[in-house]
Amino acid sequence: MSYDQPRVYSTSVFAPTEVSEDSRVQTEELLREFILEFRIDSTFVYRDMLRENILVKQYTLSVDMGHMISYKEELAHRLANEPAEILPLFENAVKSVARGILFPGSDELEDFPECQVTLTSNANPLSIRDINASHISKLVRVPGIVIGASTLSSKATVLHLMCRACHSVKKIAVAGGFAGVQMPRVCEAEAVPGEDKNCPMDPYVIVHEKCTFIDQQVLKLQEAPDMVPVGELPRHIVLSCDRYLTNRVIPGSRCTVMGVYSIYQNKTVSRSTGSGAVAIRNPYVRVVGLQVDSDHNYKGGMRFSDEEEEEFLAMSRLPNLYDMFSSSIAPSIYGNADIKKAVACLLMGGSKKILPDGMRLRGDINVLLLGDPGTAKSQFLKFVEKVSPIAVYTSGKGSSAAGLTASVQRDHTTREFYLEGGAMVLADGGVVCIDEFDKMRDEDRVAIHEAMEQQTISIAKAGITTILNSRTSVLAAANPIFGRYDDMKTPGENIDFQTTILSRFDMIFIVKDDHNESRDRTIARHVMNIQMNKVSAEQTIVGEIPIEKMRRYITYCKQKCAPVLSPEAAEKLSSHFVGIRKQVHQAEQDANERSTIPITVRQLEAVIRIAESLAKLRLSPIATEEHVDEAMRLFFASTMDAVGQGAGSRKELVEEVNKIETELKQRLPIGWSTSYQTLVREFVTGKGYSQNALQKALMVLERRDTIQFRHQRSNVYRSGV
Known part of the structure; x- marks a missing residue:
């Protein structure tokens, strides 16, 4: 038959997938040698690690791809491009080595538990929106935030089938991930001589008691907010985890996933859309490695070179660092020096503490900017969103309680409920900027009470009862109740917030648009320079510390430093607090009214956090009396000024x-x-x-x-x- 006949022919353009048995044996032997022989200095890394794991009944081995590249680059290349072929051989090799460690001299592998290989890598991650069809069946490394996690289900790895007629037994291996299995339509047992084989169609039934099962969990990974282009919706992808990779993360966890980019057919969709969807496949990632980012491991693990650390240490010793850092915050905004210093403290944060009885004290600082329109409050929020390593910006009117905390969704295929984290969960370890805070509905504002003080979000919906972490600072901007601040009225009549929410803010700034001719001229000149002389304005606007350097310095300070108060500073602060309470109590008695903004122990903790953040800015392990003095000055310039507001x-x-x-x-x-x-x-x-x-x-x-x-x-x- 020739190819010039009027017919349609097809041929594969990919490399043949069949691998000879000899090649499989050679590859498995190479992998066994890697496990047994790879060493750093005089330590056999994977041999010792495997021995420790199997002695505690954990049949798993975590392999660094960098080690495999240094050992045999060709083998690592094959693992990256043909993981579906190499990983089963790798797990067989681990099983063989583990068997040899436990039972030397025996080659029997039948009764030994299956071993799992997990992979880690320091390669550059790939964004979810950059994954395409060319990555199918290859290893990918994807960062993101887990927004949904299913309950554990049991997936069969070996099906035990039995014929209804002749009771013959057949075992079928099932691939990992979402892969299914095709049941044989006819009985494949050989006929017994002298007997008629009369087995019907579809004769096999599954004997579940004799099947082999593993744990499986389905996760939903979404792009981090700082990786989403402006105007785009965040993309997400489904993950399949099994065995020791299950129950490792909860919604809101930032992690970097390493897995095989695979495809599966959604049977529900194909039935509803007809035969045209037979060739359509949905992508997912079969996870083979999971690196969960710690509290301060921002942006998938920010690392610092020795030169950069030296530069940061030298910068921390500058005598004018505090003023230089605060003036670099929103340099295009004229004045507002105390607000900029408060924002610097918010970006640094205090020290988290876990008391002996298990109680946690937050280290994050919350700031409220309350004032007239046109005083650059929103610009502060936008700048903080840009400079903070982790930040989520939202507006009050466009935010609901579920959007800020967490919502319960139902999976379209499994019909199971799962949690999706909101802004406060996605910003875990960073800052949430809430604009138009006064335009929020009261029931939505109440939803963040727990998140602002306890740093958790409790959910009890649709049979799901859980607690999510929300270790985040809140920077909020709001207008007074009349739109502009009225000097004739008390702060309580101007501020339309409940005492419960106001007491959770460490610093409250009342920003008034005062009419001052000389100040107005200076601001007008500043704005004109920005609008007209773009080149020279940029040179004057750019702060003394560039934004990227500021972001990395903030991350470095949070990773390396957790200051504590010195005994002298603690004594000074306690006496200050007693004096403030007495002063406020006397003022309330004179005015014959309760203050809208209460001064409680929360405010004492707020001053402690501010002092710790000032010490952290200088990479000092001790918060001294000097830091307490500046913290008290900031507190008096913000919250105490708002309490009295010139009574x-x-x-x-x-x-x-x-x-x-x-x-x-x-x-x-x-x-x-x-x-x-x-x-x-x-x-x-x-x-x-x-x-x-x-x-x-x-x-x-x-x-x-x-x-x-x-x-x-x-x-x-x-x-x-």
Whole structure:
């Protein structure tokens, strides 16, 4: 038959998958030699590791791909490109070596447990969105966040079949992952001489009691938020773990997965979409290695060279590091020095503590920016999202309680419930930036109470009861209840938050847009320079420390340093706290009202965390009295200022406004017309009242008077404005 006939022919363009038995034996022997002979200095790494594991009944061996490359590069290359062929041989080799260690001189492998090989590597990871069809059946290394984990199921590795008619037995091996098995349609047993073999179609039944099973778990891995391009949805992929790789991670864990990129057919989808979907396969990763990132192991394991460590140590000894670091935070924003220093403390964080009774004290610092529109609050949040090693940015109105904490989803195929972590879970070990915090619904805001103090999220939904980690700092921005801060009202009347949420913030800054002519000119000049002279503006805007260097320095400080208070600093801080409590109590008695922002033991812990973060910035293991003094100054400039917010000056302002209001009513008869400048000359220049008080009095007069009176007087204080 020639190929020029009018017919359709097909041929394989891939290399033949069949491997000769001799080649398999040689490969298995090479793998046995690698396990037995590979050593670093005088230590046989894998021989000793395997002996330790099997003595504690753990039949597993973790192999570093770098070691295999240095031992035999060709073998490592085959393992990376043909893992489905090489891994079973590798596990047989491990089983053979383990048998030799336990029972020397015996070659019987029948009754010995199966051994599992797990792989680790330091190769560059591959993003989920970069995996394509060219990676099928090859080893891939993928970083991400686990957003869903199923319960354990049992998967058969060897099926024990028995014919219904002749009771003959057949064993079938089942591949790993989501791979299924095709049951024989006819009985394959040989006929007994002298008897008729009359077995029906589909004769085999599964004898479950004699099958071999392993544990299997299905995970859902999603791209980390910092790896998702702007405007794109995060991609996710399904993982299949078995044996010793199960129950290693929970939703919210950041990990790097090494596995075989495989495909399977979704039977539910193929039935619903018809015969056209027969050739469609869904991808998944059959996990052969799982590296779970620790608390401070940001971005899949950030490593530092010796030169970089020396540079960071030299930087930590700079006398002006604190001012230099804070001025490098959002350098394009004019002023706000204390807010920038507070953000620097938030990025560093304090020290986590586990008490002898098991209680955990958080080390993360929460900051609330509350103030008028146009005071660059959102820009601070955007900058922190950019500079923090792990950060999630969200807006209050677009965030629900489930989106911030965790939601319960149902799998479309298995119909099982599983958890998907929200913003607070995905930002574990980093910062959550919540803009428009005041626009959130109360029931959604209450959902983060536990996460902000206890650093956990408790879930009890749809029969799922669990606790997720949420070790994250919160940087929130909000507006006052009237849109702008009203000096005539108390902080409690301006702040539309419950005491329960306010007490969880370590620092609360009230940012007011004060009218100051010289300051307004400076800000206007600063903004004009940014808008007009782009090249020179960039040179002036860029801080003294570049963003990437700042991010790596933050990570380095968090990895290497966990300061504690010195006895002198602790004594000084405790006496300060007693004085603050007495001062607040006295102020509450004088004003005859309770403070909206309470000063409790939480605030004492907040000052401790701020002092520890200042020590961590300098890589100091001890937080000294100097750090406590600066922490107290920051606390007084933020929370204590918000508690008082000039109670005495507010009282004076109210009295001044009342006097001006009385004089205005006497000064301006109904129907009289005068200009605003005349009133300024008379009341501000002549009588010494403040211009702010005059404006407030005119506004109060307009609000309180009748419509007819206001209409007749309107030209009085509006003319010339």
